[in-house]
Amino acid sequence: MESFDEDAGLMARYRDGDAAAFSTLYARHKGPLYRYLLRQVRSSGAAADLFQEVWSRLVATRKRYEPRAKFATYLFHIAHNCTMDFFRRGVRRAARSDHSDAQSPEPEVPEYQRPDGVAEFLEQQSALLAALAALPREQREAFLLHEETGLTIEEIARVTDVGLETAKSRLRYAIRKLKKSLHPVEAHARPLRTRTV
Amino acid sequence: MAPMIPTDDLEEYLRGDSALSRQYKREPAPAPPPALDRQVQRSSSETPVRSPYLAPLALAASVLLSMAPVLAIVFGPQPKQHTDDAPHLVRVAAHAGAAANAPLDRKLRLYSSDPPHTRAPSAWLADIAALRRAGRNSEADAEFRRFRAAYPGYSAGELPFWPQADF
Numbered sequence: 068m069e070s071f072d073e074d075a076g077l078m079a080r081y082r083d084g085d086a087a088a089f090s091t092l093y094a095r096h097k098g099p100l101y102r103y104l105l106r107q108v109r110s111s112g113a114a115a116d117l118f119q120e121v122w123s124r125l126v127a128t129r130k131r132y133e134p135r136a137k138f139a140t141y142l143f144h145i146a147h148n149c150t151m152d153f154f155r156r157g158v159r160r161a162a163r164s165d166h167s168d169a170q171s172p173e174p175e176v177p178e179y180q181r182p183d184g185v186a187e188f189l190e191q192q193s194a195l196l197a198a199l200a201a202l203p204r205e206q207r208e209a210f211l212l213h214e215e216t217g218l219t220i221e222e223i224a225r226v227t228d229v230g231l232e233t234a235k236s237r238l239r240y241a242i243r244k245l246k247k248s249l250h251p252v253e254a255h256a257r258p259l260r261t262r263t264v
Numbered sequence: 265m266a267p268m269i270p271t272d273d274l275e276e277y278l279r280g281d282s283a284l285s286r287q288y289k290r291e292p293a294p295a296p297p298p299a300l301d302r303q304v305q306r307s308s309s310e311t312p313v314r315s316p317y318l319a320p321l322a323l324a325a326s327v328l329l330s331m332a333p334v335l336a337i338v339f340g341p342q343p344k345q346h347t348d349d350a351p352h353l354v355r356v357a358a359h360a361g362a363a364a365n366a367p368l369d370r371k372l373r374l375y376s377s378d379p380p381h382t383r384a385p386s387a388w389l390a391d392i393a394a395l396r397r398a399g400r401n402s403e404a405d406a407e408f409r410r411f412r413a414a415y416p417g418y419s420a421g422e423l424p425f426w427p428q429a430d431f
Binding site: 081086089090093097098101102105111115118119122123126193195196213214219220235238239242243245246249 | 273274277278282283284285287288289291293294295296297300301303304305307308309310
């Protein structure tokens, strides 16, 4: 059996009944996974639910695990799918609410999607995290996958089911926007300087 | 059109020592609550839940699969028989006496498509004799030609009749 990384070997051991291997895997990946989910869905309650769902799926499908790639791509592919399901559910709920109750003053959308919820969430963030939260979801995901797990562009493309160029483009736009948040004054000053030349 | 972005930004970032990465690592790193940790750890040792319907479904599927060839033979489309394969019936209108002399299972039916040697000479000759008695000499002659072709060594003395034509 080809082993792609140590974690893939641990997962294979867990598949074969070694419970201690799971504990090691969990300890290594719980932080990055939790932050990926939290910063994607921007709600601690939803992140906790998704976090549990991701691990549950991994546990339930462990017998079918074959180490074909880095373990992180396997885990975060599950996380990506769970997150996509979560966003789809949110969209469906909002659409259903629009159709079923046109009189309702407040559409039934997740807390993190409400304007006040987002504002409250952003108040607790630094400039960088606020800029991250403001990114389009796909760009935010590409950035988080690289920062939290060290995945390469090829691996990000595999996790998110897109082509290599798409993944590269998403990450490129993400870092360009985020860099502006690090130097907001400089970002605003540059166009003025170029105009005066 | 999307603005062009210098590739250096991305390459510098991917090398891992960018100011952006350093700043992100300085941000607070929230972790899952301990209660969530315990819940996940507990669920990791549980065996996967199997549906109670799986076993009966698997049994039904295997029974169906094993019966499939039989069902296909019984209920499947039957191959069409070519009309040419059907035996050609040569009807012989024999009179009552001939019918009485003929063997019960034959009922004076002659099948010209039967392979010549599958018919016993005595039965064949009896049929030819019946044709003669019925006055259908041309048919009897034709049948006798076939008989001769099939049994060229058959003795003329054994014939129950005398052929009309010269054979």
